[in-house]
Amino acid sequence: MVPSHSSTGAVLFLCAMAAGAILLLTGLAPTSPAREGVRLPQRNPSYVTQAGLRDGRKSPGQGGEAVPVTSEPPFQRLQDFLGAAETSANRALDKGHLFIQLYGGLQSLSDRTVVEDVDPQYSVVKLTDGTITFLNAEPQDVTGHGRAVVRLAEALEKREVPLLYVQAPQKLQEDDSRLPVGVTDYGNEYADQLLGVLEEHGVATLDLRQVLADTGRDWSSFFFRTDHHWTPEAAFTAHQALAEVLEADYGFTIPLENTDPDAFSRTRLSDWFLGSQGKRVGSLYAGVDDIEIWRPHFATSFTYSIPIYDMERTGPFDESLLFPERIEEKDFFNGNPYTLYAGGDYPMARIYNLLEPDLPRVMLLRDSYACVLTPFLALDCGELITIDLRYFNDDLLTYVDWLEPDLVIVMYTAGSAALDELFDFFPSDTALPQYALDPPAAEKPALDEP
Numbered sequence: 001m002v003p004s005h006s007s008t009g010a011v012l013f014l015c016a017m018a019a020g021a022i023l024l025l026t027g028l029a030p031t032s033p034a035r036e037g038v039r040l041p042q043r044n045p046s047y048v049t050q051a052g053l054r055d056g057r058k059s060p061g062q063g064g065e066a067v068p069v070t071s072e073p074p075f076q077r078l079q080d081f082l083g084a085a086e087t088s089a090n091r092a093l094d095k096g097h098l099f100i101q102l103y104g105g106l107q108s109l110s111d112r113t114v115v116e117d118v119d120p121q122y123s124v125v126k127l128t129d130g131t132i133t134f135l136n137a138e139p140q141d142v143t144g145h146g147r148a149v150v151r152l153a154e155a156l157e158k159r160e161v162p163l164l165y166v167q168a169p170q171k172l173q174e175d176d177s178r179l180p181v182g183v184t185d186y187g188n189e190y191a192d193q194l195l196g197v198l199e200e201h202g203v204a205t206l207d208l209r210q211v212l213a214d215t216g217r218d219w220s221s222f223f224f225r226t227d228h229h230w231t232p233e234a235a236f237t238a239h240q241a242l243a244e245v246l247e248a249d250y251g252f253t254i255p256l257e258n259t260d261p262d263a264f265s266r267t268r269l270s271d272w273f274l275g276s277q278g279k280r281v282g283s284l285y286a287g288v289d290d291i292e293i294w295r296p297h298f299a300t301s302f303t304y305s306i307p308i309y310d311m312e313r314t315g316p317f318d319e320s321l322l323f324p325e326r327i328e329e330k331d332f333f334n335g336n337p338y339t340l341y342a343g344g345d346y347p348m349a350r351i352y353n354l355l356e357p358d359l360p361r362v363m364l365l366r367d368s369y370a371c372v373l374t375p376f377l378a379l380d381c382g383e384l385i386t387i388d389l390r391y392f393n394d395d396l397l398t399y400v401d402w403l404e405p406d407l408v409i410v411m412y413t414a415g416s417a418a419l420d421e422l423f424d425f426f427p428s429d430t431a432l433p434q435y436a437l438d439p440p441a442a443e444k445p446a447l448d449e450p
Helices: 002-027 074-083 085-093 098-109 143-158 187-200 208-213 232-250 370-378 396-403
Strands: 037-039 067-069 124-126 163-168 204-207 264-273 289-296 302-306 311-315 348-353 361-366 383-387 407-413
Touching (some): 143 163, 163 208, 163 232, 348 370, 361 370
Parallel strands (some): 361 383
Antiparallel strands (some): 302 311, 348 383
């Protein structure tokens, strides 16, 4: 953690900086006569994700013109190195993320509350309680996204399918007092705008921000210290509230054990997780996170199918809906223990409840906050279909007509309310279903023989 490594990190950091300067002035200096040249345009690293490109609809081309490159005087090269710390480190010094660790350690020692990134949306802000976060730093008008949800609700109403919009929380509350002076986040404003449009048009909503606030618990306890996602415990609390709405408003019958925390075992892995924000600045800046594994005590059996990846898992909750291979070893920079739950962000997936196949069929339009909620929600459904529009290429209503869900839930976190691709419910091109390996008339898989 930070206190035990700070002094060592600072010394190592200074050594690394000195070594970097020497490398830049000597070992990395051109050994052949200086030459004019061009550098090919580079893709922004924010496009890239574990599954490929951030926008799964089409591969972004390498647009733009080639940039002329000339050799620079030695001291100018040193200044560039120091001024672009993380980028330069990744390219020149960082073979095992050492430089990120050392750089973050120095920022911690100097009490720096904002660590800028080459991509501004990934700049890291340290809150007064030591938690770190990204920011939704620009005000935006997202009422158009609200109107898109209204149009979707109207299209579903014609098909006699209700829509429920669930507003997931974000790491920062509105007017969060933990923010450094002069720093503002607009994520909750996005959510408020969207919910206002839905309320005006009579679309059903559930605001999980209020649900978590009403518990009276410290807000930071619902989120990882170094990651932008909520914890399994926070998602389970949200599941309890969502289950109440599903029973009261949509006629679901949900066993009490599904929402009873005592019906689950909880195994904690300590100091196991360096989240998305922590990966930008290293563990010396803000420490690392624990993560809990929730497993039901009661009998469960699911088939989890991700057709586009030709992947299918069948078994109890902790073998089908959890991915224990994601936590087999501690790997701060290359691992993502958050995807222990539901595996990650897939374009389209189907989860069949083999013990309760006659429960309602639900379609969930989701962002990454749904990962940790999905296994709990699957307990309440005969089938749960999840779709992430950031990566989904097909016509959504074609899938609604094919799968005939009893309910469509749209659940996005506050910051996601500003993402255009998540509200592209009606693409101009209608394609045949890509993600269904079975014909539309296929039935749910039969129960396994004993």
